[in-house]
Amino acid sequence: MKLVVVSAGLSSPSSTRLLADRLTAATLDHLDHLDHLDHLDHLNADPEVIEVRELATQIAQHLVTGFPPAPLAAALDAVAAADGLIAVTPVFAASYSGLFKSFFDLIDKDALTGTPVLLGATGGTARHSLVTEHALRPLFTHLRALVVPTAVYAASQDWGEQGLARRITRAGTELARSMRPTTPDTAFDTAFDTDTAAAIAPRSLTGAITSADPAHGFKVVPFEQRLAALRAE
Template identity: 60%
Template sequence: MKLVVVSAGLSVPSSTRLLADRLAAAVDRTTPVDIQVVELRELAVEIAHNFTNGFPGRGLAAALDAVTEADGLIVVTPVFSASYSGLFKSFFDVLDKDAPAGKPVLIAATGGTPRHSMVLEHALRPLFAYLRAVVVPTAVYAASEDWGAEGLPERIERAAGELAALMAGPSAGRPARAGDGSEPAPEARIGAFEVVPFEERLAALRA
C-alpha cells in the first residue's frame, strides 16, 4: 500500500515535517506501507506557475500523480492567520477535484500556541469533507509546547491506527465466517466505531 505524506512546512528543519514523519512512522508500525513525502516548499514556484499557465511542472506533476494514486494521505500544515497555509491550500486547489474522493486522510497541523488547535475542525476537516475524502476521526495538532510532553505521542498513535485501519481495507484483521468458506466479513473497526459497507447493510435489510 502507498501512503503519501503532504507537508507544507517552510523552514528547515520544520516542526511540520517532523510531525508528518512521526505520523507516517506510526502508520507503518501498524500496517507496513510504502511512504512517499511531498514537500510543498520545494514546489512553490511550480504551483504558482500552474495557476498562471494551467500546466504543472515536472515536480508538481509527479506530486499530483502520487496523491492521486495513494491508498491513503497524511496532510500536515503550519497554522497561518488561524488557518492552513496558502501554499497548502494552493496545492489542493491545483489537484484534480476528484483525486481525494473516497481516500482515507489523516489531517494534522502545527503552531506556536495551543489556541490554534481548532484549525483542524474549522478549516482542515471542512476542506477535505468538501473534497469527499474520508477523514479519520482523530486529528493531530502540535503546539510548540507539545513536543516532548505527554499526550502528543498517544494522539499520533491513535490517529495513525485509524488511518491504517482504513487503508488496510474493510476485511483487515477479520476472521472468515465459520462454516461457509467465504472471505472475511467486509467490516473494519476504527477506534470505537465499526464500519460496515453500505452494500452489506442494504443486503441485510433486503434479507
C-alpha cells in the same frame, strides 16, 4: 499499498515536517502490526513525502498558466494515486497556510474521493488547536476524502509531552486501519443465519419485499408480484 505524505512547512528543518514524520512512523508501525496478525508480507512500500515548499514556484506557475511543470505534475499524480494520505500544515492567521491550500487547489476534484486522510497542523500556541476541525476537515470533506476521526495539532509546548505521543499513535492507527483492505467478518456471517433472516424479513414494507429463503438466506420479491399474491389470497 501507497502512503503519501504532504508537508507544507516553510523552513528546513521544520516542526511541520517533524510532525509529518512522526505520523508517518505511527501509521507504518500499525500497518506492520496488521500485516503480522494476518500473516501477510509487508503491504506498505516506502512512503512518498512531498515537501510543498520545494514546489512553491511551480504551484504559482500552474495557477496562472494551467500547465504544471513535471515535478509538480508528479506530486499531484502521487496524491491522486495514494491509498492513504497524511497532510500537515503550519498555522497562519488561524488557518492552513496559503501554500498548502494552493497545492490542494490543484488536485482534481475527484482525485481524493474515498481516500483515507490523516490531518495534522503545527502552531506556536494551543489557541489554534481547533484549526484541524474548522479549516482542514471541511476542506478534505469537500474533496470527498475519508478523514480519520483523530487529527493532530502540535503547539510549541506540546513537543515531548505524552499527550501528543498518544494522539499521534491513535491517529496513525486509525489511518492504517482505513488503508487496509477489508476482509469478510466470518463470525458475523455465521451468526447471520436463515433464522435471523426469517425473523427480520417481514419488516420490509416498501419497494421490494424480502423474504427468507432456507437455501440462500434472502430472496428479493418485486413489489408488484408480492402485491398480486396478497390480492389473490
